[in-house]
Amino acid sequence: MASSIHSTALIAPGARLAAGVRVGPYAVIEEDTEIGEGCTIAAHAVIKRYTRLGPRNHIGEHAVIGGEPQDFKFKGWPSAVVIGEGNVLREGVTVHRGSTEGAVTRIGDGCFLMAGSHVGHDCSLGNQVILANGALVAGFVTVGERAFVSGHVAIHQFCRVGRLAMLGGLARISQDALPFVITEGSPARARGLNLVGLxxxxxxxxxxxxxxxxxxxxxxxxxxxxxxxxxxxxxxxxxxxxxxxxxxxxxxxxxxxxx
Incomplete structure (x- = not known):
């Protein structure tokens, strides 16, 4: 499988790209990164150091993956973003690496992060999670498998979102959102079972x-x-x-x- 790298892309000598990677115009891939087989890095996307992408991920235009955490205690030590396989991260998505030495922000397999969504430092997203446009996931949040986070939801740091949960648009999540349940509102309240998702x-x-x-x-x-x-x-x-x-x-x- 042949790779395709645009002539204007900037790829550091220490970046490791597998076969079949496509890199668009003006994309930047920094040192000490791994880009898995069949990944697409679209125009103007930035893959920061210590980022590991599994196979067949799509990183959209102007996305920034692996940025330093927005955390005052961060002192520049090595930490990482690890992303599984078959994920789609659309335009302007941001994912920040862990906030302490060796810490990891993780995204599983088959997730869909829509335009403008954000995953903060030290988060863990399970497989097939969906973040709709503008969803904000603060630091140390855990999101369970197949959870659906609607547009412009804000999740407070250290919260958990359960498996197969659905969070309604504009919800303010400041406590744990139950698995299998629709949670919405500000302040958020459980409204019933996520029957469609189940x-x-x-x-x-x-x-x-x-x-x-x-x-x-x-x-x-x-x-x-x-x-x-x-x-x-x-x-x-x-x-x-x-x-x-x-x-x-x-x-x-x-x-x-x-x-």
């Missing part, structure tokens, strides 16, 4: 019914949180068990239900 992911109907019962127990039964969790412990559904575990492991608290 069905698209092939979740069995039996587990969806169990999650519906769990949601009613958590937010509509009038029980205190610990009472609701104790009642849910009796469920045999692995997805309900995952939901309970996510809540019990929360350090910032969870977004609660509301109208």
């Amino acid at each position: 069905k698209r992911a092939g979740v069995p109907e039996e587990d969806i019914r169990a999650l519906k019962r769990a949601y009613r127990t958590l937010f509509l039964s009038g029980l205190l949180l610990e009472q609701a969790l104790a009642a849910l412990d009796e469920s045999s559904s692995p997805l309900v068990a995952e939901l309970i575990r996510f809540i019990r492991e929360s350090r910032r608290g969870i977004t609660r239900g509301g109208r």
